[in-house]
Amino acid sequence: MSELEIKHLSKSFKDHKVLDDISLSVNKGDIYGILGLSGAGKSTLVRCINGLENFDNGEIYFKNQLIANKTLPVNNVYRRKITMIFQSFNLLEQRDVLGNVLFALEIIKAKDKEKKALEALNKVGLIDKIHNYPSELSGGQKQRVAIARALVLEPDILLSDEATSSLDPDTTSSILELLKKLNEEYGLTIIMISHQINVIESICNKVAILDNSKIVEEGEMSDVFLNPKTKIAKDLIYSDHVKTMLDDKKMIRFLFNGNLDEPLIANIVEDCNILVSIVYADTKVIDGKVYGQVVIKLPSSKKEVDVLEKYLKLHKINFEEVNK
Amino acid sequence: MNFETLLIPTLETILMTIISTLLAYIVGVPLGVILSITSKNGLKENKWINLPLGLFVNIMRSVPCLLLMIILLPLTRSIFLKGTGAWYTMIIPLFFASFGFVARIVEESLNEVDSGVIEMARSMGASTTQIIYKVLFKEAKPSLITGLAVSTISILGYTAFAYDFGAGGLIASAYSFYTNYTGNYLSYPNVWIILLVIILIVQLIQEIAILISKKVDKRRKAK
Numbered sequence: 373m374s375e376l377e378i379k380h381l382s383k384s385f386k387d388h389k390v391l392d393d394i395s396l397s398v399n400k401g402d403i404y405g406i407l408g409l410s411g412a413g414k415s416t417l418v419r420c421i422n423g424l425e426n427f428d429n430g431e432i433y434f435k436n437q438l439i440a441n442k443t444l445p446v447n448n449v450y451r452r453k454i455t456m457i458f459q460s461f462n463l464l465e466q467r468d469v470l471g472n473v474l475f476a477l478e479i480i481k482a483k484d485k486e487k488k489a490l491e492a493l494n495k496v497g498l499i500d501k502i503h504n505y506p507s508e509l510s511g512g513q514k515q516r517v518a519i520a521r522a523l524v525l526e527p528d529i530l531l532s533d534e535a536t537s538s539l540d541p542d543t544t545s546s547i548l549e550l551l552k553k554l555n556e557e558y559g560l561t562i563i564m565i566s567h568q569i570n571v572i573e574s575i576c577n578k579v580a581i582l583d584n585s586k587i588v589e590e591g592e593m594s595d596v597f598l599n600p601k602t603k604i605a606k607d608l609i610y611s612d613h614v615k616t617m618l619d620d621k622k623m624i625r626f627l628f629n630g631n632l633d634e635p636l637i638a639n640i641v642e643d644c645n646i647l648v649s650i651v652y653a654d655t656k657v658i659d660g661k662v663y664g665q666v667v668i669k670l671p672s673s674k675k676e677v678d679v680l681e682k683y684l685k686l687h688k689i690n691f692e693e694v695n696k
Numbered sequence: 697m698n699f700e701t702l703l704i705p706t707l708e709t710i711l712m713t714i715i716s717t718l719l720a721y722i723v724g725v726p727l728g729v730i731l732s733i734t735s736k737n738g739l740k741e742n743k744w745i746n747l748p749l750g751l752f753v754n755i756m757r758s759v760p761c762l763l764l765m766i767i768l769l770p771l772t773r774s775i776f777l778k779g780t781g782a783w784y785t786m787i788i789p790l791f792f793a794s795f796g797f798v799a800r801i802v803e804e805s806l807n808e809v810d811s812g813v814i815e816m817a818r819s820m821g822a823s824t825t826q827i828i829y830k831v832l833f834k835e836a837k838p839s840l841i842t843g844l845a846v847s848t849i850s851i852l853g854y855t856a857f858a859y860d861f862g863a864g865g866l867i868a869s870a871y872s873f874y875t876n877y878t879g880n881y882l883s884y885p886n887v888w889i890i891l892l893v894i895i896l897i898v899q900l901i902q903e904i905a906i907l908i909s910k911k912v913d914k915r916r917k918a919k
Contacts, residue, residue: 422819448821455820462816465915466834478830479822505914525820 374436375400375561376421376454376529381430383416390416391427392585398529398578403555403562405576405593407569407608412582414565418533421563423451435528452480455522459534461514463506463521469493470502473521480525492524493517496550512543519550529561530554536571548575569608570654573597573629574663581605597627597665598690609665622670622677623694628655628662636689637666644683646676667694705869706893708783712865713852716790720847723795727753728802729828735807739814739827756796762857765789780861794851801847805839806832838913845905849898866890 374397381394390413398404408414419425421432423446432440434453440446446454455476463472473489482488493499496516506514515535522530532551536544552575554560566572572579572593579597580590583604589596600606626636640648648668655664670677684691727749733739734746756764772788773779809832817827833840859868870890874881881887 424815424819451819451821456816458812458816460810460812462810462812464813464831464835465810466837466913468914475817475830476820479817479820479826507915 373400374398374433375402376563377433377436378421379431379433381417381420381427381432383420383425383427383429389585391420394430394582394587396580396587396590398561398563400528400561401555401559402578403551403564403576405564405566405572405579406582407566407572407579408582409604409608410567413585414567414582415533417582418456418531418563418565422446422454422456422531452525453527454529454531455525455527456531456533457515457518457522457535459537461506461511461518463514463517465506468503468505469498469509469517472506472517473524476521476524488524489520492520495523495554496520510543511539512546515539515543515547516550519547519554523554523560527560529563532562532564532566534566535564537566537568544571545574551575570664573627573665581608594627594629594690598625598692623651623667624670624691625665625667625694626689626691627665630663632662632689637668640680640683644676644679646671646680648680701869702889702893705864705866705890708858708863709852709855709865709867709894710897712783712786712790712855712858712863713848715784715787716794716854717798717844717848717851719787719791720795720798720851721844723791724798724847725802727795727799728806729832731799731803732806732832733824733828735803737811739818739824753796753799756792757800759793761789761793761854762860764793765857765861768792780863783858783864785861786855786858786863786865789857790851790854793854794847797850798847801843802840805836805843808839809835838909838915841909841912842905845901848901852894852898852901866894 376398378394378396381391382389383391394413394417396404406414406417416425420427420440423440426442426445427440428442430441431438432446434450439450464475467475470486470489470493473492474485477485477488490499490502493502496519498513498516498520501509501513506517509517518535519530530551536547539547548571551562551564555562555575562575564572564576576593578591579593580587581596581602581604582588583602588602589600589605596605597609600609637648637650640646648671650666651669652667653664655662655666670680731746731749731753734742734749736743736746738746759767768789769779772785775788776782776785779785813831813835814827817831822830855865856867858865859871862868867890870887873884873886877884
């Protein structure tokens with residue numbers, strides 16, 4: 373069942389169209405990535421989903437029920453089912469950690485506030501910091517407080533607006549790990565807005581690529597990332613680094629989405645007796661699984677290329693040729 | 697100069713200042729809130745409220761204090777049955793001369809609150825009232841407290857005009873000493889003692905405000 377469905381959403385600021393006929397469908401349990409460069413319209417889209425912004429055309433459905441169109445913005449009931457975390461954390465500086473989580477419950481005048489807040493803080497691993505103030509926390513800890521504050525409203529969907537963009541790589545991984553855990557353990561649907569390819573790549577199962585106010589590609593993560601069709605998608609997926617290094621030789625690209633636990637490159641060398649050189653690699657290990665991408669330069673002899681391709685197909689390894 | 701001739705004008709000055717400040721805040725705080733939230737990109741952006749209100753506040757601030765006081769004499773008279781001659785007749789003109797200033801000081805403090813935090817509260821469906829009380833006032837508290845000190849000290853400065861209306865206070869007391877001992881008034885301690893008392897009052901207001909502001913501010917609390 374679709375958890376959130378956006379149909380033909382459009383929005384303009386004066387003459388400038390920021391969102392142009394956006395349609396996408398997020399299922400329960402998805403971690404849905406929305407990838408795009410800055411200015412592509414990502415933030416406006418997420419603000420429309422949360423009702424912070426009105427739009428000119430289209431509809432938003434939540435669990436197949438219409439919750440917003442051009443005349444009716446998302447109301448408070450649904451805002452609390454679709455909660456948000458932000459790039460700048462947006463914590464109340466004058467309240468301690470517990471107070472920040474309680475804030476969400478005060479807004480809805482909930483019962484058993486303290487108990488619920490402590491449960492949420494326990495989920496994000498901050499139970500020993502409840503009386504600290506934001507100024508005493510690291511960036512990662514601040515984002516955990518923000519996540520707890522979003523969770524305490526018991527949302528169905530968590531909207532993450534560049535939530536890891538101001539964090540260092542290690543902290544980013546730990547926040548992504550936490551989001552993944554919340555997704556797996558509590559079935560939380562997550563919509564991740566990011567301009568960072570590795571963030572989307574490491575936890576999303578679906579992705580939409582937004583460029584110039586339009587969705588240019590959309591689908592299962594592996595489909596889109598292994599076979600990008602549009603120029604912008606290719607640009608995003610193969611970093612500039614790779615583009616400049618492409619020459620007339622063939623190159624292929626592997627995407628690791630956590631399903632491989634063998635040393636791939638070593639196996640190619642060992643089993644096929646082919647020497648390959650790595651042109652570009654960007655992988656990381658999360659929960660003992662490898663995520664990321666590797667681009668290798670193929671050997672020059674035709675025979676060796678055939679052997680390698682056969683080998684990869686036999687082992688059901690996703691790969692694609694990198695074109696200029 | 698005995699203790700009593702110093703104490704009474706001191707009390708007059710302090711009472712004028714405190715009561716006028718209080719009244720100026722009762723009116724200035726709501727005005728400051730309205731100015732802040734109706735401003736461009738504010739919580740409830742509305743230029744039809746913001747522009748006229750801002751203009752009104754600016755006009756009130758630009759009228760010279762003494763002129764405003766003269767214009768307000770009939771009003772003061774209708775309230776206190778006399779327009780001049782007692783410390784409390786200063787309350788009305790001081791209030792009118794300062795609430796616009798207070799409104800701007802409050803507006804400044806509220807505008808300092810991070811817009812991201814307000815956005816967060818809106819994303820949770822917080823009402824405007826909830827945002828004003830739970831976000832704006834709470835997050836701006838340290839700045840509002842130092843603003844209160846700035847306002848109080850500036851109103852204290854306005855109390856000098858009490859001399860012109862025979863309404864007492866420290867400055868009037870210094871001036872009447874001058875008129876009695878014109879030739880050598882500075883060789884007596886009286887004017888210097890008055891100066892010292894005023895400096896002490898200003899210092900006290902400033903330092904207490906800074907102390908409280910630091911105490912309530914959780915932003916720079918060292919671990």
